[in-house]
Amino acid sequence: MTPEDAVVGSDEAGKGPVLGPMVAAAVRAPAAAIPDDVDDSKRLSPGKRESIAETLREREDVAVGIAVISTDRIDDPETDMNSLTVEAHAEAIAAVARAGDVVVADAGDVSESRFARRVREGVGGDGIDSGDCSRGGESAAGGIAVDVHAEHGADASYPLVAAASTLAKVRRDAEIDALEAEFADYGPLGSGYPSDPTTRDFLRRYVSETGDLPACARASWSTCDDVLAAAEQSALSEF
Known part of the structure; x- marks a missing residue:
């Protein structure tokens, strides 16, 4: 299987900020369900991101998984951002993936192969929180065997990953908006x-x-x- 066979894409937003959570998103969808104007979320206006996210969530053939990594988890001295990025991708993917799925992820590690292996093991292992799942997907209980490929800049190369990037950014922005009101x-x-x-x-x-x-x-x-x-x-x- 190759990345071109992928039916699930994943990406994260908010890895580097000092405020708010990190958010990862996974999208399981046929290629035809991804809007033609999807792109790396950093290249899209806030309005365009919102529109694409709404379109994806409205489609019956699209499943969306979201994982929110809180500041408490980020500040835990027993972990690190590389591990949390793996966990975020794995949690989001586990919310939507089915056994045997091919997944392409935006690599959150200098080593693409290591990131892919760790995410695959995370999705396949026990104890993964299924996160915030929209429209379908299988339970992560007991783990799900998937084939994971990871590439740097995958959000610019694969529409599925660009869709996940957009959804992650929209959720991250919503979290910041809520904090803006709170503070x-x-x-x-x-x-x-x-x-x-x-x-x-x-x-x-x-x-x-x-x-x-x-x-x-x-x-x-x-x-x-x-x-x-x-x-x-x-x-x-x-x-």
Whole structure:
């Protein structure tokens, strides 16, 4: 079997931000069910992503699996982002895959073959949370034997993976919108990425006013250490 035989595609969004969860999505669908204008989600406008996601969810022949990796899981010292990315893909895939399916995933590891092997083992192993599944799919109880291929940039090469990328991004954006409303008193969150000045301003403002990090922050990220250190230094200077 080759990636061209795939009936399931998977990708994740939000691996690098300092705020909010990471989200993975898997799509099980015939090729004809994928909209012609699907693309790597980073190349699509928010409105186009929403439209494509709605189209996919409305189709009876499309199954969607979503896995949301919380900040608590990300900050767990017993794990790491590479392992969590594998788990996210495996959970999303397990929500929709059927035994014998060929899966193509956007590789979340420098080694494509290692990522594929770990995701395959994750889907086939016991104890995987089936995540948030829409429209069908089999239970992950007992594991599902699938054939997984992983490639860097697969979201730009395979419509199934681009569809998964879009769904993951839409869900991640919805999570950020919810956090924006929850923390409205402390200003806009921005994109949630460490390089975003708006995000850094939000963290500084929150820490300055409360003395601690918000629950939506990945406390293990160096950005949070920097913000806490700056706040402590500012307090010492004032003292």
